[in-house]
Amino acid sequence: MWTFISTHMIHWEVLLQAVLCSVAPYGVYKLGAWLKSAMTIRSSGKPDTEERLYVFTGKFEKDLSEIRDRLGPNDDLLIRTFQVGESHTQAALIIVKELADKNYIDTHILPVLMSDFAMPSCADDLPSQIKNRILTVSELGEAGNLRDLLPGLWKGNAGLMIDGCPSVFVLATGSEKKRSLGEPATEALVRGPRISFNESLADNTALLRQLGGSHTLRIVYTLVGRKAPKTVVIAYNSDIANDALVQEVQRRIARIDTDDVPDSGYIEQFIEDNHLTLFPQVQNTERPDRVNSALMEGRVAILLDGSPSALIVPVSFNMLLQSPEDYYERWIPGTLVRVLRYIAALISTIGPALYISFISFHQGLIPTKLAVSIAGSREGVPFPSLIEALIMEVSIEILREAGLRLPKPIGQTIGIVGGLVIGEAAVQAGIVSPIMVIVVAITAISSFAIPQYSAGIALRIIRFGTMFSAAIFGLYGVILFFLLVCSHLTKLKSFGIPYLSPAAPYRLGDWKDFVLRAPLPLMTRRSKAMRVKQPKRRG
Numbered sequence: 001m002w003t004f005i006s007t008h009m010i011h012w013e014v015l016l017q018a019v020l021c022s023v024a025p026y027g028v029y030k031l032g033a034w035l036k037s038a039m040t041i042r043s044s045g046k047p048d049t050e051e052r053l054y055v056f057t058g059k060f061e062k063d064l065s066e067i068r069d070r071l072g073p074n075d076d077l078l079i080r081t082f083q084v085g086e087s088h089t090q091a092a093l094i095i096v097k098e099l100a101d102k103n104y105i106d107t108h109i110l111p112v113l114m115s116d117f118a119m120p121s122c123a124d125d126l127p128s129q130i131k132n133r134i135l136t137v138s139e140l141g142e143a144g145n146l147r148d149l150l151p152g153l154w155k156g157n158a159g160l161m162i163d164g165c166p167s168v169f170v171l172a173t174g175s176e177k178k179r180s181l182g183e184p185a186t187e188a189l190v191r192g193p194r195i196s197f198n199e200s201l202a203d204n205t206a207l208l209r210q211l212g213g214s215h216t217l218r219i220v221y222t223l224v225g226r227k228a229p230k231t232v233v234i235a236y237n238s239d240i241a242n243d244a245l246v247q248e249v250q251r252r253i254a255r256i257d258t259d260d261v262p263d264s265g266y267i268e269q270f271i272e273d274n275h276l277t278l279f280p281q282v283q284n285t286e287r288p289d290r291v292n293s294a295l296m297e298g299r300v301a302i303l304l305d306g307s308p309s310a311l312i313v314p315v316s317f318n319m320l321l322q323s324p325e326d327y328y329e330r331w332i333p334g335t336l337v338r339v340l341r342y343i344a345a346l347i348s349t350i351g352p353a354l355y356i357s358f359i360s361f362h363q364g365l366i367p368t369k370l371a372v373s374i375a376g377s378r379e380g381v382p383f384p385s386l387i388e389a390l391i392m393e394v395s396i397e398i399l400r401e402a403g404l405r406l407p408k409p410i411g412q413t414i415g416i417v418g419g420l421v422i423g424e425a426a427v428q429a430g431i432v433s434p435i436m437v438i439v440v441a442i443t444a445i446s447s448f449a450i451p452q453y454s455a456g457i458a459l460r461i462i463r464f465g466t467m468f469s470a471a472i473f474g475l476y477g478v479i480l481f482f483l484l485v486c487s488h489l490t491k492l493k494s495f496g497i498p499y500l501s502p503a504a505p506y507r508l509g510d511w512k513d514f515v516l517r518a519p520l521p522l523m524t525r526r527s528k529a530m531r532v533k534q535p536k537r538r539g
Helices: 001-022 027-043 059-070 100-113 123-134 145-154 199-214 243-254 264-271 288-296 316-321 331-360 368-377 383-407 410-430 434-447 454-472 475-491 508-511
Strands: 077-083 090-096 142-143 159-161 167-169 217-224 230-237 283-285 300-304 311-312
Touching: 001 331, 027 077, 059 077, 059 145, 059 159, 077 100, 090 100, 090 145, 090 383, 100 159, 123 159, 123 331, 123 454, 142 145, 145 159, 145 383, 159 410, 199 230, 199 288, 199 300, 230 243, 230 288, 264 283, 264 300, 264 311, 283 288, 288 300, 300 368, 316 331, 316 434, 316 454, 331 383, 331 434, 331 454, 331 475, 368 434, 383 410, 383 434, 383 454, 410 434, 434 454, 454 475
Parallel strands: none
Antiparallel strands: 077 090, 090 159, 142 167, 159 167, 217 230, 230 300, 283 311, 300 311
8 A cells, every 4th residue: 555655656756846847947957866866765775585685693504594595406506514523513515516626625625624623612612713723724704694605606715604603714715717818809009018907806916916016006805796796806006096086986886786797897887977978987908007007196996806807097088098008118209109199089080070061061171173073073972971971981880890799800801891892882883982982991090099999989979970060060060069079078077087187177287198298207296186195206
């Protein structure tokens, strides 16, 4: 009865809020804010019965029965019951067959626990004696509830339950299945460490320790995921990073409420400031040297168990156009390459839009000989410049996506041959002009020069917006759309740091590492926007 009334009251309340908000200024925004808060309250309700936290009681039969009921009929789950030493104290060893090292368990754990050893005078001292004197395991933890025990079991660790002990010992017996370390698959490099993260969290944190070599590097573990908890690492340099930034990162990760987090991309979407923008507010990378450099700048890294991509926060737009190789080369070639990236980003955004605006509105700005040549090449093309550009751009995007999904040898062939064949066939059929093929080819090549894939996707989407603006208003539309994007980026923030820093707000001292890269001996201070504890890099 109460459920029926409360449900219908919520519907009437939503209707009332919609009516009230519609007659007020900015009513749509108020309605959206109210709905967001309502969904937040609903999502933070009590968990389901199956997700309710079970705390171990120390009663052997009850706890063991609860574990069996919660985990269900799993053939790969092994529960080995036995008696500790000469006593009649019941114990159980819980492992996942294919993940745990059974040879190590049979050699170093079960024989020790089942052998004769001096029993303590008090039964309450038995768990303490087993923990401190009997078990010869380097890593030994305790889980007071089922939620804390399960992540260890899925990593191959063994759970040791002893009658009378209100917690389960977690023994490091895992034989983790992982791939070897190799070169970054999505971030090609010419100079620098040729090693990348893999799916093993232990390997990834070890790489950070090895590359960083600093005693101030802090590695903090936490769990995310309700039904399938996974370990998340928050890494930062305690002598450099701002404490408020670290606390904000920890707070946002603690707020993640979902069943499963299969990849770090889930965390990126949960912790970003603005969910409605095209631009990434969290940087992802497979390169440990990039992460180490970010830590030394006062930023925070986030690593997820099972994901080869690390996250870096906060991030600014200029970071997405930079590469660690900019610092490995001397400052003159490093600056030249960086300037080329900015030019490539601009071309990939407004290249087709400029073609459309010149052809449709501003023919007088084109040199006479070039205008005659373009007019001759467009003779017989049945479509306006916008449709012509859309046909080629959509075709290129489909080819790019198909090349990514196909096997690598086939994907490269399809991308190159498909582009040449389709472009030539379109010109021969009179669907598009040769100059349009050149413009689209230059735009596509420029987009490949952007080091961050997520930033490239954002610019590719904006490209279509500039094309439509150019088709309606010409160059004025391109400029207005560009100013609109700039105003959005000026307002955007990543963990409280302005997205366009150091351009907006203007900080002259940080321009040494912006579009131009100053010599390393002159780059003595860290970014002012980060508000780090140690502004100087040395001395």
